[in-house]
Amino acid sequence: MNHLVPQTMGQQFGRRSWAEPWKIKMVEPLRMISREERQRALEEAGYNTFLLRSEDVYIDLLTDSGTSAMSDRQWAGMMLGDEAYAGSRNFYHLEEAVRTYYGFRHVVPTHQGRGAEHLISQTAIKPGQFVPGNMYFTTTRLHQELAGGIFVDVIIDEAHDPESLHPFKGNVDLAKLEDLISRVGAEQIAYISLAGTVNMAGGQPVSMANVQALRELCDRRGIRIFLDATRLVENAFFIQEREEGYAGRSIAQILREFCDYADGAWMSAKKDNLVNIGGWLAVNDDSLFEELRNLVVVYEGLHTYGGLAGRDMETLAIGIEESVQDDHIRARIGQVRYLGELLTDWEIPVVQPVGGHAIFLDARRFYPHIPQDEFPAQTLAAELYLDSGIRSMERGIASAGRDPKTGDHHRPKLELTRLTIPRRVYTQAHMDVVAESVKAVHDARESTRGLRMTYEPKYLRFFQARFERL
Numbered sequence: 001m002n003h004l005v006p007q008t009m010g011q012q013f014g015r016r017s018w019a020e021p022w023k024i025k026m027v028e029p030l031r032m033i034s035r036e037e038r039q040r041a042l043e044e045a046g047y048n049t050f051l052l053r054s055e056d057v058y059i060d061l062l063t064d065s066g067t068s069a070m071s072d073r074q075w076a077g078m079m080l081g082d083e084a085y086a087g088s089r090n091f092y093h094l095e096e097a098v099r100t101y102y103g104f105r106h107v108v109p110t111h112q113g114r115g116a117e118h119l120i121s122q123t124a125i126k127p128g129q130f131v132p133g134n135m136y137f138t139t140t141r142l143h144q145e146l147a148g149g150i151f152v153d154v155i156i157d158e159a160h161d162p163e164s165l166h167p168f169k170g171n172v173d174l175a176k177l178e179d180l181i182s183r184v185g186a187e188q189i190a191y192i193s194l195a196g197t198v199n200m201a202g203g204q205p206v207s208m209a210n211v212q213a214l215r216e217l218c219d220r221r222g223i224r225i226f227l228d229a230t231r232l233v234e235n236a237f238f239i240q241e242r243e244e245g246y247a248g249r250s251i252a253q254i255l256r257e258f259c260d261y262a263d264g265a266w267m268s269a270k271k272d273n274l275v276n277i278g279g280w281l282a283v284n285d286d287s288l289f290e291e292l293r294n295l296v297v298v299y300e301g302l303h304t305y306g307g308l309a310g311r312d313m314e315t316l317a318i319g320i321e322e323s324v325q326d327d328h329i330r331a332r333i334g335q336v337r338y339l340g341e342l343l344t345d346w347e348i349p350v351v352q353p354v355g356g357h358a359i360f361l362d363a364r365r366f367y368p369h370i371p372q373d374e375f376p377a378q379t380l381a382a383e384l385y386l387d388s389g390i391r392s393m394e395r396g397i398a399s400a401g402r403d404p405k406t407g408d409h410h411r412p413k414l415e416l417t418r419l420t421i422p423r424r425v426y427t428q429a430h431m432d433v434v435a436e437s438v439k440a441v442h443d444a445r446e447s448t449r450g451l452r453m454t455y456e457p458k459y460l461r462f463f464q465a466r467f468e469r470l
């Protein structure tokens with residue numbers, strides 16, 4: 001892949017590479033500060049990459065959330081903002097885009113994903129009910145718990161094994177789900193919380209066969225399915241690539257078919273939908289919509305803006321259309337894979353198969369000498385920043401938080417450091433720089449020590465916790 005090595009050119013004759021289906025029209029300069037300055041910045045941030053200033057970061061792989069580059073069409077859409085308090089034309093454009101591409105009847109805009117999670121949790125969960133899902137997500141589970149729900153992980157076991165090569169590690173284990181239903185009764189299940197792709201498992205997809213079987217089971221038991229559609233377009237790409245019968249279908253067709261098995265969806269539009277802020281909630285049921293439309297006014301804003309400006313809704317509507325283009329999604333996931341393949345070739349432990357939005361370094365295998373209670377994934381994120389100014393994120397014991405009943409740490413099997421790739425932002429050369437830095441940190445692994453938590457906030461602790469070196 002190295003374009004600087006001419007002797008390989010002969011072997012590459014006849015090769016056909018993919019390339020980004022866009023060119024760059026505007027640039028934002030990057031700055032790398034010195035190692036001493038990075039050391040100081042890291043200490044000031046309490047070894048938590050969330051507490052760094054973005055100015056002190058060189059390549060920012062903290063998240064793919066709200067970090068996308070918008071297209072020229074989206075920027076043009078900014079100028080079409082209809083900032084009327086009620087009934088903005090941009091809302092109707094957004095509604096039409098969600099109906100067309102996701103297929104749900106009623107649409108409620110929200111300021112971002114967790115705004116939608118809050119509303120669906122408050123309306124669809126009765127205190128004491130169970131919410132089975134394909135692995136937890138931090139904000140999703142918290143809103144379910146705040147509504148009195150009890151989250152139960154029903155993902156297949158392979159999802160918890162970073163080395164398993166199962167092509168659809170996001171799948172629901174139907175036997176686990178049936179077992180839960182028979183223990184507690186179908187009326188005690190609020191709904192199935194189904195995410196595609198599964199962020200905490202490494203961006204792993206759910207197969208169409210799985211959602212289809214899930215629908216059949218839920219129809220028999222009278223249970224609703226709500227999707228976390230945050231990265232469902234990326235999920236559609238994996239179905240197109242890996243599932244029999246879908247190679248000839250477009251991403252838009254696959255997305256639509258997947259959604260047809262569900263009763264509704266919530267969305268963090270800051271990911272797949274290519275905007276810097278925004279979210280939505282969409283359902284088919286009329287009376288549930290009535291409730292949601294009423295509740296959104298309390299927490300987000302009127303039901304035709306939900307915390308968004310008219311221009312935000314316009315860029316979101318355009319972003320939805322762009323996000324389902326086959327060449328866009330192929331290049332997006334292609335870039336993630338490019339980085340994954342470099343690291344895999346250098347025998348650096350990453351979650352396999354490489355998922356849709358990020359490379360997840362397996363911190364347990366990276367630092368086998370650091371026990372989980374000494375935050376190996378948090379340590380790795382800190383070391384990467386120190387080495388090269390690259391910002392990544394912990395997805396392990398700090399993110400998992402505490403069991404609300406016992407107060408002890410949740411100790412997830414997966415102890416990961418996420419290199420999250422923003423959409424349409426960095427080039428292949430940036431990916432090379434990232435890979436080389438991971439390699440340097442890996443080479444120095446044996447002398448690396450873990451961390452101790454010195455400050456722990458009550459909710460979603462990973463965002464603001466502070467650490468010091470042991």
Ligand code: F0G
Nearest residue numbers: 063065112113114137139199228230268
């Ligand atoms: N669901 C999933 C699967 C997510 O990844 C996120 C956010 C949300 C819901 C919440 O959406 O941030 O718009 O309120 N994930 C970000 C991340 C923060 O970095 O993975 P939000």
